[in-house]
Amino acid sequence: DSGVTQTPKHLITATGQRVTLRCSPRSGDLSVYWYQQSLDQGLQFLIQYYNGEERAKGNILERFSAQQFPDLHSELNLSSLELGDSALYFCASSVHRIGTGELFFGEGSRLTVL
Amino acid sequence: EDQVTQSPEALRLQEGESSSLNCSYTVSGLRGLFWYRQDPGKGPEFLFTLYSAGEEKEKERLKATLTKKESFLHITAPKPEDSATYLCAVPFLTNGGSYIPTFGRGTSLIVHP
Numbered sequence: 001d002s003g004v005t006q007t008p009k010h011l012i013t014a015t016g017q018r019v020t021l022r023c024s025p026r027s028g029d030l031s032v033y034w035y036q037q038s039l040d041q042g043l044q045f046l047i048q049y050y051n052g053e054e055r056a057k058g059n060i061l062e063r064f065s066a067q068q069f070p071d072l073h074s075e076l077n078l079s080s081l082e083l084g085d086s087a088l089y090f091c092a093s094s095v096h097r098i099g100t101g102e103l104f105f106g107e108g109s110r111l112t113v114l
Numbered sequence: 115e116d117q118v119t120q121s122p123e124a125l126r127l128q129e130g131e132s133s134s135l136n137c138s139y140t141v142s143g144l145r146g147l148f149w150y151r152q153d154p155g156k157g158p159e160f161l162f163t164l165y166s167a168g169e170e171k172e173k174e175r176l177k178a179t180l181t182k183k184e185s186f187l188h189i190t191a192p193k194p195e196d197s198a199t200y201l202c203a204v205p206f207l208t209n210g211g212s213y214i215p216t217f218g219r220g221t222s223l224i225v226h227p
Contacts, residue, residue: 103215108155
């Protein structure tokens with residue numbers, strides 16, 4: 001058990017809909033990272049937050065947004081969903097601010113868009 | 115251009131047949147190389163961090179080594195429970211001054227009994 005909690009574990013929805021994925025980091029970790037994993041792309045970095053502030057952005061679509069709340073949990077919002085958004089979405093946390101330390105991953109949220 | 119490349123993509127071994135997985139990288143100023151294990155449908159699990167050429171880390175049947183251009187994950191006398199995808203990651207510097215752990219595509223290892 002990594003100590004990182006993600007909900008929901010599975011989500012099935014239709015194109016055009018909006019979903020919210022939630023992540024609670026390990027106790028004491030201030031950094032939260034979101035990654036998308038699909039079969040053809042591997043693990044792709046989306047966005048990082050540190051102590052409530054956005055630190056870095058990857059190839060995150062404009063239809064996607066995220067935030068980190070004062071209690072350090074984070075939410076990833078995916079809107080106007082397309083078939084190609086079907087993937088595993090992972091949250092990872094770290095005690096490090098600048099991304100040079102190990103990450104601890106949650107079990108992921110599997111999103112299926114029909 | 116910063117890159118992380120893993121090979122082979124897939125590897126099938128018989129139980130007890132030792133082998134090595136490769137992770138080659140191109141980065142200005144290495145700030146660590148990380149190995150993770152990922153089981154199907156699960157999140158990656160941290161294994162090792164290596165920081166400088168010549169460094170080695172061991173855990174049970176796994177040993178990770180690092181040179182200036184690549185890292186190897188040696189698996190000695192593997193067992194079926196070692197079957198997983200092994201990922202390596204290197205932090206790449208962004209324009210904003212943050213380092214982002216960037217992952218290779220992984221090596222899918224299957225160990226047959």
